[in-house]
Amino acid sequence: MTELSLESAQQVLDAQPFSRLVGARITEFGKGAAVLDVEVREELTQQNGFLHGGVLSYAADNALTFAAGTTLGAAVLTGGFSIQYVRPASGRTLSARAEVVHTGRRQAVVRCDLYTVDDEGAQTLCAVAQGTVLSARPA
Structure with missing residues (x-):
């Protein structure tokens, strides 16, 4: 397992212009x-005022990859993921919570639950994602 800090993870995220x-x-x-x-x-909502599905996908993709990076090392790439939207997302904050299900030598399978949090702190599940993250280290 690679020990990276929360601060270094945020620096990597900040290096992504879209993030x-x-x-x-x-x-x-x-x-x-x-x-x-x-x-x-x-600016992140769609025409009905809900958080855009692309923002949920972005959050799932990055959370999956960062979680896998804690077990595979910092050099990782998303191999693919699927997302199921459970309900429209509205609230104050979107929280993508990813956890590694299995790690091998070259890839990890990761699950991500996406919640919205309202002003009172109530959490609502809005999407579930699962993906495979690959080590980008040379074989």
Whole structure:
């Protein structure tokens, strides 16, 4: 297992221009898990006022990859993922909570539950994702 800090994970996230645009931040990182939060704002919603599905997919993809990075090392790439939208996402914050299900030498399988959190702190599950993350280290 690779020991990376929460601060170094946030630096990697900040190096992604799209992550800065969305305003994402890593709030938990380590031991096979990661949490990525995005504050909901109008620019991230679709025509009905719900958080856009692309933002949920972005959050799942990054949370999956960061969680896998805690077990595979910092050099990782998403191999693929699927997402199921459970209900429309609205609230103050989107929280993507990823946990490694299995790690091998070259890949990890990771699950991510996405919740919205409202102003009172109530959490609502809005999507579930699962993906495979690959080590980008040379074989």
